[in-house]
Amino acid sequence: xxxxxxxxxxxxxxxxxxxxxxxxxxxxxxxxxxxxxxxxxxxxxxxxxxxxxxxxxxxxxxxxxxxxxxxxxxxxxxxxxxxxxxxxxxxxxxxxxxxxxxxxxxxxxxxxxxxxxxxxxxxxxxxxxxxxxxxxxxxxxxxxxxxxxxxxxxxxxxxxxxxxxxxxxxxxxxxxxxxxxxxxxxxxxxxxxxxxxxxxxxxxxxxxxxxxxxxxxxxxxxxxxxxxxxxxxxxxxxxxxxxxxxxxxxxxxxxxxxxxxxxxxxxxxxxxxxxxxxxxxxxxxxxxxxxxxxxxxxxxxxxxxxxxxxxxxxxxxxxxxxxxxxxxxxxxxxxxxx
Numbered sequence: 001x002x003x004x005x006x007x008x009x010x011x012x013x014x015x016x017x018x019x020x021x022x023x024x025x026x027x028x029x030x031x032x033x034x035x036x037x038x039x040x041x042x043x044x045x046x047x048x049x050x051x052x053x054x055x056x057x058x059x060x061x062x063x064x065x066x067x068x069x070x071x072x073x074x075x076x077x078x079x080x081x082x083x084x085x086x087x088x089x090x091x092x093x094x095x096x097x098x099x100x101x102x103x104x105x106x107x108x109x110x111x112x113x114x115x116x117x118x119x120x121x122x123x124x125x126x127x128x129x130x131x132x133x134x135x136x137x138x139x140x141x142x143x144x145x146x147x148x149x150x151x152x153x154x155x156x157x158x159x160x161x162x163x164x165x166x167x168x169x170x171x172x173x174x175x176x177x178x179x180x181x182x183x184x185x186x187x188x189x190x191x192x193x194x195x196x197x198x199x200x201x202x203x204x205x206x207x208x209x210x211x212x213x214x215x216x217x218x219x220x221x222x223x224x225x226x227x228x229x230x231x232x233x234x235x236x237x238x239x240x241x242x243x244x245x246x247x248x249x250x251x252x253x254x255x256x257x258x259x260x261x262x263x264x265x266x267x268x269x270x271x272x273x274x275x276x277x278x279x280x281x282x283x284x285x286x287x288x289x290x291x292x293x294x295x296x297x298x299x300x301x302x303x304x305x306x307x308x309x310x311x312x313x314x315x316x317x318x319x320x321x322x323x324x325x326x327x328x329x330x331x332x333x334x335x336x337x338x
Contacts, residue, residue, distance in 0.1 A: 001168040003177050004187035010164065014038050016180045022087040024058060026051050035089070046091055046159060049135040050310055054096050054240035056103060058089055059120045063261045066116070066247070070255040084119045088176065090127040091157070094150040095140040095308040097128050099240030101152055105302045106243055116260075125172045128153035130192070134199045137311030139324070141199040142206060145308060148194045158192040165192055199309065202324050206305065209331040213296035217288070221329050226287040228319040233264040235322070236290070238312040241298075244270070265289050291326040 005013055017023045018038050027036040028043040032052040036042070068079040092100075100121075107117035128150030134140070140147060150156050154173035158165045165187050168174040177184060236242040246263040250256050263270055266286050272278045280286050298306035313322040 001174050001177055002187035002190065003166045003184035004163050004190060005166070005184050006163050009183060010044070013180055013183050014044065016183060017088050017090070020179055021085050024055065024087065024089050026091045046129060049131065049133070049138065050093060050096070050312065053238055054099060054310070054312070055089055055092055056100065056240050058087070058124065059100065059103065059117055060107070060243060063259060064116060066258040066260060068255065068257040071253060081116060084123050086123045088125045088127065091129045092126055092153070093129060093131045094145050094147055095138070095310040096240050097126060097150045097152055098143070098145050098308045099310070102241050102304065102306055102308070103243055125154045125176050127155040127157055127176070130156065130158045130194070132194045132197055134197065135311065136200055137314040138199045138309060139202055139204070139311065140309035142204050143305065143307060143309050147197045147199065160192055165190055202328065204324065204327045205331045206327070209327065210296045210299040210305070213292060213330060216330055217292070222284055222288050225321070225326065225329055226284040228321050229283045229287050230319060231266055231268070231283050231286070232318070233266040234316050235313045236264040236266055237262070238316045240308060240310055240312070241294070241306045265293070291323065294323060295327065295330070
């Protein structure tokens with residue numbers, strides 16, 4: 001099913017979709033673009049290469065309550081988490097959708113699945129937006145991602161000649177387009193063929209990298225690689241494939257709650273044990289863990305490197321210590337970054 005809508009009618013489409021449930025779009029907020037819930041007057045930016053922060057928090061919120069409980073005498077009442085409403089995530093680029101699919105392997109394709117993540121994922125219709133002009137930091141081609149296509153999306157959207165072409169790829173996608181059929185025109189006679197979209201070439205050699213790293217845990221290269229790290233953790237918060245979290249309980253006589261929040265392997269307390277021992281006491285050990293997880297531990301378990309080449313760590317790290325530098329150090333020749 002293909003539909004098309006003129007760009008000047010997009011505000012009407014946003015209003016129509018938001019009437020069905022929460023609608024999240026890339027919104028311009030000062031100098032950055034963020035996925036936010038649509039409101040009247042929001043400055044929607046569909047031309048942005050990438051949002052400052054990936055949309056993973058729609059499925060794995062920065063903070064979420066597992067459950068609450070109340071106590072009355074010897075009676076205990078467990079209050080389940082709030083019901084998840086059907087939502088639409090609109091304007092996700094192929095790299096970010098690929099990252100969500102990597103998170104799915106962790107949170108859904110395991111036994112047992114993470115129910116809170118699974119419910120949000122199943123209740124969200126994802127509209128991907130093709131990317132025809134990647135910026136100099138994007139290198140998704142290295143991970144076999146086509147910026148102009150997103151085969152795992154419910155709907156794939158393409159900006160074309162002042163219009164938005166929408167093509168449903170799943171039943172959820174078809175349902176979404178039917179909900180807005182009064183605003184959409186038939187697009188069956190249109191096609192989108194941008195040709196090959198090239199992203200940055202950093203000379204990365206990924207073939208055999210996970211296997212190679214198995215014997216490089218104590219490599220002296222780690223002694224130099226970590227030194228510039230500030231330990232700020234921004235790389236983990238802007239990374240679409242990072243998923244570390246902490247679970248805490250807060251309570252008193254009358255009740256309490258259990259909640260989950262994002263955490264980072266780059267923080268000193270992350271692996272600190274109750275007795276005070278910390279197996280990763282310094283920045284060297286934490287940098288090594290971060291890159292070994294992306295490049296060796298995750299692919300060893302799931303068969304894919306845990307990076308999609310979105311370029312956020314290259315843009316955000318204040319000392320330019322990013323995954324490209326790590327791959328160049330351990331995977332092949334060093335190529336000067338632009």
